[in-house]
Amino acid sequence: MIGGLFIYNHKGEVLISRVYRDDIGRNAVDAFRVNVIHARQQVRSPVNNIARTSFFHVKRSNIWLAAVTKQNVNAAMVFEFLYKMCDVMTAYFGKISEENIKNNFVLIYELLDEILDFGYPQNSETGALKTFITQQGIKSQHHTKEEQSQITSQVTGQIGWRREGIKYRRNELFLDVLESVNLLMSPQGQVLSAHVSGRVVMKSYLSGMPECKFGMNDKIIIDKQGKGGTTTTDEAGKSDLGGSSGKQAIAIDDCTFHQCVRLSKFDTERSISFIPPDGEYELMRYRTTKDIILPFRVIPLVREVGRTKLEVKVVIKSNFKPSLLAQKIEVRIPTPLNTSGVQVICMKGKAKYKASENAIVWKIKRMAGMKESQISAEIELLPTNDKKKWARPPISMNFEVPFAPSGLKVRYLKVFEPKLNYSDHDVIKWVRYIGRSGIYETRC
Amino acid sequence: MPAVSKGDGMRGLAVFISDIRNCKSKEAEIKRINKELANIRSKFKGDKALDGYSKKKYVCKLLFIFLLGHDIDFGHMEAVNLLSSNKYTEKQIGYLFISVLVNSNSDLIRLINNAIKNDLSSRNPTFMNLALHCIANVGSREMAEAFAADVPRILVAGDTMDSVKQSAALCLLRLNRTSPDLVPMGEWTARVVHLLNDQHLGVVTAATSLITTLAQKNPDDFKTSVSLAVARLSRIVTSASTDLQDYTYYFVAAPWLSVKLLRLLQCYPPPEDAAIRGRLTECLETILNKAQEPPKSKKVQHSNAKNAVLFEAISLIIHHDSEPTLLVRACNQLGQFLQHRETNLRYLALESMCTLASSEFSHEAVKTHIDTVINALKTERDVSVRQRAVDLLYAMCDRSNAKQIVAEMLSYLETADYSIREEIVLKVAILAEKYAVDYTWYVDTILNLIRIAGDYVSEEVWYRVIQIVINRDDVQGYAAKTVFEALQAPACHENLVKVGGYILGEFGNLIAGDPRSSPLVQFNLLHSKFHLCSVPTRALLLSAYIKFINLFPEVKGTIQEVLRSDSQLRNADVELQQRAVEYLRLSCIASTDILATVLEEMPPFPERESSILAKLKRKKGPGTVPDIEENRKERNANVNGGTNHTTTTPNAKTSPASFVGDLLAPAPPPTNRPRPVSSSSFLQTPLTPLPSQACAIPLAASAGTFYQVAAAASPDLLGLGSPSPLSSTPPALPPTAASLLIDVFSENSPGAAAAAAAAAAPIAVPAAPVADDNFSSITPESLHVADSILADVQEPTDKFVCKNNGVLYENQLLQIGLKCEYRQSLGRMYVFFGNKTSTQFLSFATSVVCQEPLASQLNVHPKPVDPTVDGGAQLQQIINIECVSDFVEAAVLNIQFRYGGILQNIAVKLPITLNKFFQPTEMISQDFFQRWKQLSAPQQEVQNIFKAKHSMDTEVTKAKIIGFGVALLDGVDPNPSNFVGAGVIHTKTTQVGCLLRLEPNTQAQMYRLTLRTSRDTVSQRLCDLLSDQF
DSSP states (O other): OOOEEEETTTTTEEEEEEEESSTSSTTTHHHIIIIIIISSOOOSSSEETTTTTEEEEEEEEEEEEEEESSOOHHHHHHHHHHHHHHHHHHHSSSSSHHHHHHHHHHHHHHHHHHEEEETEOOOOOHHHHHHOOOOOOTTTOOOOOHHHHHHHHHHHHHHHTTOOOOOOOSSSEEEEEEEEEEEEOTTSSSSEEEEEEEEEEEEEOOOSSSSEEEEEOBHHHHHHHHHSSSSSSSSHHHHHHHHHHOOOOOOEEEEETTTTBOHHHHHOOOEEEOOOOSEEEEEEEEEHHHHHHHOOOOOOOOOEETEEEEEEEEEEEEETTTOOOOOOOEEEEETTOOOEEEEESSSSSSEEEEEEGTEEEEEEEEEEOOOEEEEEEEEEEOOOOOOOOOOOOEEEEEESSSSOOOOEEEEEEEEEOOOTOOOOOGGGEEEEEEEEEEEEEEEO | OOOGGGGOHHHHHHHHHHHHHSSSSSHHHHHHEEEEHHHHHHHHHSSSOHHHHHHHHHHHHHHHHTTTTOOOOHHHHHHHHHHSSHHHHHHHHHHHHHHHHOOOTTTTHHHHHHHHHHHSSSOOOHHHHHHHHHHHHHOHHHHHHHHHHHHHEEEEEEEEHHHHHHHHHHHHHHHHOOGGGGGEEEEEEEHHHHHGGGGGGHHHHHHHHHHHHHHOGGGGGTTTTHHHHHHHHHHHHHSSSTTTGGGTTTTTSSSSHHHHHHHHHHHHHSSSHHHHHHHHHHHHHHHHHHHHHHOOOOHHHHHHHHHHHHHHHHHHHHHHHHOOHHHHHHHHHHHHHHOOOHHHHHHHHHHHHHHHHHHTTHHHHHHHTTHHHHHHHHHHOOOOOOOOHHHHHHHHHOTTHHHHHHHHHHHHHOOHHHHHHHHHHHHHHHHHHHTOSHHHHHHHHHHHHHHGGGGOOOOOHHHHHHHHHHHHHHHHHHHHHHHHHHHHHSSSOHHHHHHHHHHHHHHHHGGTSSSSGGGGHHHHHHHHHTTTOOOOHHHHHHHHHHHHHHHHGGGHHHHHHHSSSHHHOOOSSHHHHHHHHHHHHHHSSOOOOHHHHHHHHOOOOOOOHHHHHHHHHHHHHTTTSSHHHHHHHHHHHHHHTTOOOOOOSSSGGTTTHHHHHTTTTTTOGGGGSSSOOOOOGGGGGHHSOHHHHHHHHHHHHTHHHHHEEEEEEEEOOOOOOOOOOOOOOOGGGGOOOHHHHHHHHHHHOHHHHHHHHHHHHHHHHHHHHHHHHHHHOHHHHHHHHHHHHHOHHHHHHHHHHOOOOEEEEEEESSSEEEEEEEEETEEEEEEEEEEOOOOEEEEEEEEEEEETTTHHHHHEEOOOOOOBBBBEEEEEEEEEEOOOOOOOOOOEEEEEEEETTTEEOOOOOEEGGGGEEEEEEEOOOOHHHHHHTTTOOOEEEEEEEEESSSSOOOOOHHHHHHTSSSSOOOOSSSTSSSSEEEEEEEESSSEEEEEEEEEEETTTTEEEEEESSSSHHHHHHHHHHHHOOO
């Protein structure tokens, strides 16, 4: 279990130090600073074992968060907790920066007391936390006894993530499918590795204690329903049949759910049903590796002209419906370490040689589907005396597209609230797909 | 150095550095550096030439980036360009860059060398200095090659400036250190010595360093420097502190130079010339006197400088070790430092005293400080100083103060730092053993040691206790009593259990009379520790139990019960299981007599160098342990019981091999022990406390060492060496005690039989080296060969063609073993007649019969033998042989004796064959073929093509050819699978050269053997002999 949690600034000064167990001494704070933050060689491993003490760290901009333990804990659990911790802090005071942490350190200690108990992670649901850990003083809040007891019963109850008696005039639902697509491609255009990691993020403003059911074009679910014929979800099946008949169902490699999803039901019926928390939350995370739609194709052409010159031509092709528009496109072409001058010509967008990053950065604001664009650059080199060849790092790319590269489609999201008088049709639902680039690289 | 003018400030560099320092994160720093690098690259790439100032600035930036830890792979050319500048700052930066960044294999090195050469030949001393510094800083072989001749020239040239001379001397020193082979010693060496007389003290200081290094290599060339150094030293020492102007450091005159001169003098023995010697003594006295004077300054630098000179003077005094008064004065001076405030001084004082303690003049003087040192050990805060105190106590220890010192060290051990505990433990163990007056004290001390710091007591320490206890009859009872008492502590260390198990197992009977330590109590006490111990200790305890069964028959039942329990008989550890099974069977089957023989008390260990000492030496490296071992040896001889202290070979003192031999000491294979030859004696080996693997491994590792030990063994050992009982073929063996025991084991199960054979294997190994090289080369084979001998005694001579030892003949009554040595035309044969029965052989007589023509070709003289051979005993006969000329027939050995009134007659052919008189001859391919051609007469060559009788194993064949007596020549025959040999047969009258070639054909399973000798009869005979071998 987690023995302690420290937050450092970029200089290695301790901003927050919370020790949960006696086996973690004060010197652990210094050990991490000396051996990781100020290490002679940059430490790349997120887990470090120093003097039989394990340090798990994540870095957010210039801030280091380190969880410390002397026991053999589940590292995935610790990292999940650290990420959650980051989410909670972001939800409370925005960006994680030295300034913000210093300004909110009372709040952070309060949060740390709540979400970790003797090193065991507790409820870290932002919505629930916000009900009883507030940024205002106690005085300004007029918590009646009733409200307080309600909070207690909620937090300790079965549905800890939602309180009772929520009322909205308009029942609304926002559903975002956020995906990041990762690719490594050979210069000849062969896919060496590709996967999509996606999240379904929801924002729900629903009254009462609604029961929701979420459906998507997962292969297993569709197969199951196909075999099961028209039994329970016949209505839903019919309504979507038109949409899904032409499209492929997708194969999800693995997925994880928010705690509100009833896993037993998912295991038996493959249906995702849940009572949603109020406000924003991440319903599920998933990963796919098959039949990925690659939004862009990068075709590199690198020619070395003698020892002192390099010619680079890069063509990018967009590979989606012409009606859709990709945004925030950025192509990063690495330059050799002995570059002494660069001339760039591009048809579209802006390109610039950034010496500090050893790369040519080409930015395009918008680009429609089924188009192509190209850049060519002449790189002058300074002859060096060591014979090391340039390693030719891959060309990387960033973009944002308004569809899900995995092919995932939301088939339905149904809301049942038997106690209150609104039905599924009364709920206003918004669905949005955003595909972003993860590590999207092409070797050259 | 010329001052840097304002315009040279290099603002860009300052801005860049401050940018870097202001970077918030490593990433930002890398970005800034990348940007700067790109900028510099574009500047260097630029078409218009850069002026010197910008070049210097950018090179400086590159240097800074490099020093931050980033790789720099350009800018060298610009730096080299800077070298040719006329401005000092630019040149300096260029040299700086090159000293830091240019690696020796750069192709720029020629350009650089050229620039340096120009600067060296310029008249400008600043430039010359820069160049010399660069050479010294780089110090590569290329530099040395290019300038090894120039630098000495500059050094001794008359018109060179002082500062340049100084640099040149240091540069030469560096070159001499990096590539000494490239620096020629020439006429300049003589002139370098005279630099000691130079006016400029800086030059003298630099030259002294150089001369010291050179003198360490060639002391003879620089002998003249001694008188000059003494003169210089006395001038410095006697000068007033104001005389030397710049070279007076906090009122101490030229401390660095003094230290260096004193170091130089340490390269030489005390000067022969009385005048010089007197002057030197005077100097040293003055230095010692000055140490007594009140300090001229309170500053720490003053005392540091003064003490530096003093300590160097003291090391010179110790080095000379000839002036008792000086040594004693030095010792007293150091004594004052022992309680000094400065930790460093205390450390140095203790360290120097350590060396002083080994000098005969000052040993007594050192001893007077014992209380101070002990106090230092107790109260000192710095661990390294405490460590030195321990060293000093160890060094100053002798018989008079051993008890006190050992007691102090023991009491310190309880609180000692973990890092030095093991060393203290070793030291205590050594001192306790070395200066033990009565052994009860020794045993007490060591047991205390184990109690206090059991974890740090290494194996050697408790091995040694057991060695000593076993060798000394007078302490055995006391030791048994003491360990018994020590074991009663509720928690005792495993090492104590080991010692306890061993000693009680051996000598438990000595204290069994006391009802408080009756056998059952002893056993229960040991067994209560059993389950807390590791596997090796448990194994040892099991052996102790079986010994108990022998010592105290009354506890036999209890012990058998323990052995029978599932936790032993079915133990997961194979060693424990095997022991339990074997011991249980042994205790059930064997009669009391056999048990008593098998489990006899361990015989005394041969005296040898303490293994602990060897360990300490290894730990500290040679030289650091003071030489008191030498004194110790003589003391040991008379004090410690007069056992002759034999170190078989001189190198046995330190070599790890001897250590391995020592390791074996508590697990003694019986080879090196004089004891009656009873076949059961070697069965003791598997019963000894160490696991058999433990003894087998070092054996294999140190066959060589074992040889030494074995060589010293008594001759009746050879009976053991005869492989018959080892071969573990029980049906072929007569029913002696040995075979009975082997039968016991084989009865159990096939597995147990295998185990017994495995247990026998380690015995075979020590036996082998005793026999002969031939035997020891491949041990498994030796077993195999032994087998075949048993099967085929009828035609023994064939078996002995390629080897010199083995069993010649065997029947129900008699076994005849052989061991032969041949040298040129002479030979000696040891024949061992083993009486396998229990009754005496009477009127035992032997004779050797040589038929004509053998009688004239071979002289055989048997030595007379005793007419009786006792039952189970062995008789040795020596037969001297001389080969007069080549022969074919074999001599016959006739044996006559009476057994139970019946006259027995046995005739055996003696395996004396012509090839025994071979001397191997090594020759190269060319010689071989030349001689081969010379012997081309048809009668000289004999060829035989025959079918292989054995499997055609290359290694076996090689061994046989070598055993045949010729030298096996590798790489002579173009076909590597063929064997080629050469040798000379020595007879009294002539010598016959012999070349042989054996061509195996593995497909056809055939051999072709070709022999060419200068005599046809010899060729034929050798061919016949050798053909039968394959």
